[in-house]
Amino acid sequence: MNIPKTLYEKLIGSHTVCQLDDKGHVLLYIDRQVLNEYTSPQAFSGLRDANRDLWRANTSLAVVDHVNSTEPQRVSVGPQEGGALQVNYFAKNCEKFGIELFDILDSRQGIEHVVAPEQGFILPGMTVAAGDSHTTTYGALGAFGFGIGTSEIEHLLATQTLIYKKLKTMRVTVNGTLGLGITSKDVVMEMIRDIGASGATGYAIEFCGSTIESMSVEARMTICNMAVEAGARGAFMAPDEVVYAYLKPKPRVPKGELWDRAVEQWKQLYTDADARFDREVTIDANSIEPMVTWGTSPDQALIISGVVPNPRDNIDLAKRKSMTRSLQYMGLQAGTAMQGIAITHAFIGSCTNARIEDLRQVAEIVKEQKVADGVRAMIVPGSSKVRAQAQEEGLADIFINAGFEWRQSGCSMCLAMNDDVLNPGDRCASSTNRNFEGRQGAGVRTHLMSPAMVAAAAIKGHLCDVRDWEIN
Amino acid sequence: MDAFTIEIGKIAPFMTANIDTDVIMPKQFLKGIDRNGLDKGVFFDQRFLLSGEPNPEFVLNKPQWIGARFLAVGANFGCGSSREHAVWGLKQLGVRALIGTTFAGIFYDNCQRNGLLVIELDEKLMTQFGEHVASGEIQEIEIDLLRQKIKLTAKNEINFELDPMRKEALMQGLDAIGSTLQRTEAIKSFEKQHLMNNPWLG
Numbered sequence: 001m002n003i004p005k006t007l008y009e010k011l012i013g014s015h016t017v018c019q020l021d022d023k024g025h026v027l028l029y030i031d032r033q034v035l036n037e038y039t040s041p042q043a044f045s046g047l048r049d050a051n052r053d054l055w056r057a058n059t060s061l062a063v064v065d066h067v068n069s070t071e072p073q074r075v076s077v078g079p080q081e082g083g084a085l086q087v088n089y090f091a092k093n094c095e096k097f098g099i100e101l102f103d104i105l106d107s108r109q110g111i112e113h114v115v116a117p118e119q120g121f122i123l124p125g126m127t128v129a130a131g132d133s134h135t136t137t138y139g140a141l142g143a144f145g146f147g148i149g150t151s152e153i154e155h156l157l158a159t160q161t162l163i164y165k166k167l168k169t170m171r172v173t174v175n176g177t178l179g180l181g182i183t184s185k186d187v188v189m190e191m192i193r194d195i196g197a198s199g200a201t202g203y204a205i206e207f208c209g210s211t212i213e214s215m216s217v218e219a220r221m222t223i224c225n226m227a228v229e230a231g232a233r234g235a236f237m238a239p240d241e242v243v244y245a246y247l248k249p250k251p252r253v254p255k256g257e258l259w260d261r262a263v264e265q266w267k268q269l270y271t272d273a274d275a276r277f278d279r280e281v282t283i284d285a286n287s288i289e290p291m292v293t294w295g296t297s298p299d300q301a302l303i304i305s306g307v308v309p310n311p312r313d314n315i316d317l318a319k320r321k322s323m324t325r326s327l328q329y330m331g332l333q334a335g336t337a338m339q340g341i342a343i344t345h346a347f348i349g350s351c352t353n354a355r356i357e358d359l360r361q362v363a364e365i366v367k368e369q370k371v372a373d374g375v376r377a378m379i380v381p382g383s384s385k386v387r388a389q390a391q392e393e394g395l396a397d398i399f400i401n402a403g404f405e406w407r408q409s410g411c412s413m414c415l416a417m418n419d420d421v422l423n424p425g426d427r428c429a430s431s432t433n434r435n436f437e438g439r440q441g442a443g444v445r446t447h448l449m450s451p452a453m454v455a456a457a458a459i460k461g462h463l464c465d466v467r468d469w470e471i472n
Numbered sequence: 473m474d475a476f477t478i479e480i481g482k483i484a485p486f487m488t489a490n491i492d493t494d495v496i497m498p499k500q501f502l503k504g505i506d507r508n509g510l511d512k513g514v515f516f517d518q519r520f521l522l523s524g525e526p527n528p529e530f531v532l533n534k535p536q537w538i539g540a541r542f543l544a545v546g547a548n549f550g551c552g553s554s555r556e557h558a559v560w561g562l563k564q565l566g567v568r569a570l571i572g573t574t575f576a577g578i579f580y581d582n583c584q585r586n587g588l589l590v591i592e593l594d595e596k597l598m599t600q601f602g603e604h605v606a607s608g609e610i611q612e613i614e615i616d617l618l619r620q621k622i623k624l625t626a627k628n629e630i631n632f633e634l635d636p637m638r639k640e641a642l643m644q645g646l647d648a649i650g651s652t653l654q655r656t657e658a659i660k661s662f663e664k665q666h667l668m669n670n671p672w673l674g
Contacts, residue, residue, distance in 0.1 A: 017658055025635070027652065027655060027658070038503070042505070042507055042556075052649070085504070086503060123672065126673070146578075149554055149556035149581060149582035149585065150556040151556060151585035152581060152585065154649065155649050159652045160659060160663065161652060197490050198547055198548035198574050198576075201551075201575075201576060202574075229552075231577070253672075254672035265670065318489060318546065318599075322488055322489050325488065415494070415553070417499045421499075434494070434552060436492045436494045436552060437495055439494050442498070442517050
């Protein structure tokens with residue numbers, strides 16, 4: 001009798017070139033890699049210095065996303081000296097090594113984790129690695145994606161493999177129906193709050209349950225994307241008909257008979273009944289409320305109807321200290337109602353939440369409304385294709401009429417590596433993934449939430465419950 | 473990669489949990505195409521005042537911990553962004569090892585690739601160790617990678633675990649790409665079969 005296997009074990013097993021030791025290290029074959037301009041330069045320099053070539057150039061896709069300007073008027077390089085250096089070196093490397101590049105002016109440009117799925121570059125059952133922690137996003141397609149550093153990129157480009165240590169497995173089961181105005185962002189934020197910022201460190205997460213099954217692929221991507229904020233080095237869902245329907249019209253997927261063969265094979269990508277996980281977590285979707293962060297770690301989150309917690313209520317001394325520090329940085333007092341907190345900025349963007357479905361939700365909230373006085377509100381679509389589609393659907397007009405800046409795509413203010421940087425003391429409602437100190441600029445205070453919640457905050461001028469909105 | 477055998481030096485306390493790589497290496501230092509000059513960026517927003525002067529309150533600016541070669545760190549150190557610049561910067565600043573309970577996965581691998589030793593101790597032991605570092609009871613230590621020991625005094629040692637494969641790579645300063653390329657034939661034969669089974673991956 002075969003031993004029942006988890007999907008993780010199947011994905012890793014089918015990509016293992018050889019075992020390297022008896023501690024779980026394997027040489028793992030990687031099917032696809034996505035490259036960006038800021039984590040790749042030293043990897044290319046390493047290849048050049050050692051006079052090494054790429055193992056297989058057509059497994060790579062290169063996208064400029066981190067440093068480019070998001071000003072409405074596109075320019076090929078960008079205003080910043082450092083960014084220009086990276087963009088130019090990236091283009092030179094892609095040309096030398098024969099890698100396909102979507103540069104700033106390309107109509108397919110965008111955030112790598114938005115672009116790769118919309119191109120059909122990522123398929124179920126693939127292993128994917130990229131120099132960006134949010135590579136976990138691809139798990140929504142039934143692929144196994146994870147982030148790597150620059151030295152690993154170099155290793156991957158030269159050998160098509162990584163020296164990989166197998167992870168423990170965690171299953172997160174989400175059952176139930178989400179309430180009106182509650183999104184997959186709230187689900188993943190609730191999970192991170194529950195298990196903590198290192199709750200999944202050393203684990204790969206498989207998500208399952210009726211809530212996940214009823215979600216669109218884009219909503220699933222938000223969950224897999226942000227699982228890394230709980231420390232997961234890989235987060236995925238078994239592919240299903242929803243995934244196949246999403247993929248079928250994409251440009252780079254197999255066509256005709258090959259498609260049918262692929263789907264047959266992808267249907268084997270599931271966890272066997274009775275397979276054992278190292279940890280099980282369950283989440284009741286019925287009880288999830290809109291989530292917001294109050295601190296400087298993604299697990300410092302609570303429901304919007306809550307109040308800023310008091311560090312003294314925590315029995316763990318180390319946690320108490322870090323809560324105190326977070327509150328000090330955030331300029332918040334314990335006991336303050338989250339709903340009243342005034343904002344100076346609202347940002348809708350990032351690989352977590354800037355796809356077309358996100359923008360449609362935002363449009364519903366801000367239609368025929370105006371951004372509050374004193375709030376600067378920006379929308380940075382996840383890709384140039386998303387931008388074009390939003391314009392076609394009339395969403396862009398709604399945003400502009402409401403007083404939002406409607407910008408070009410890129411990572412932008414998610415990590416503020418380009419010129420979209422806020423000033424010390426600014427407070428931003430943000431649809432992004434990290435509320436770290438200094439993430440959106442030194443001294444900037446970030447509150448994470450769903451795009452619909454950011455939209456509502458932009459209109460009200462303070463954090464508020466999107467559900468009140470829907471009732472009105 | 474520098475080989476690690478025995479290292480002696482000061483250890484500084486950095487026991488806050490969830491120190492992320494944005495804090496270790498802020499965005500303004502990520503714009504190069506080489507690895508140089510990143511020592512300046514390490515903990516920049518905390519280490520320097522707005523005037524550019526060193527912040528006297530920051531742990532690595534305090535006289536007893538200036539020039540520390542080891543850091544005792546809180547749980548989940550290195551979480552967040554994959555930026556290897558954080559590790560390059562720490563190394564350029566002279567840090568040779570980090571001692572904590574848990575480390576973020578990508579950060580851990582980045583350390584390994586750059587010869588920065590990461591030691592994981594259990595929580596109880598680490599809490600005690602961290603307190604002794606913070607109080608100044610433990611100031612200078614010796615780390616012996618071959619024997620897998622942290623030497624606190626002539627009589628007091630802590631043993632630590634490390635995968636033999638990682639240990640060997642660190643001790644010899646191995647070039648991982650070079651050793652993987654010795655398996656070229658195995659990779660090629662795997663790839664041939666893999667692409668035959670999944671022709672859409674070609």
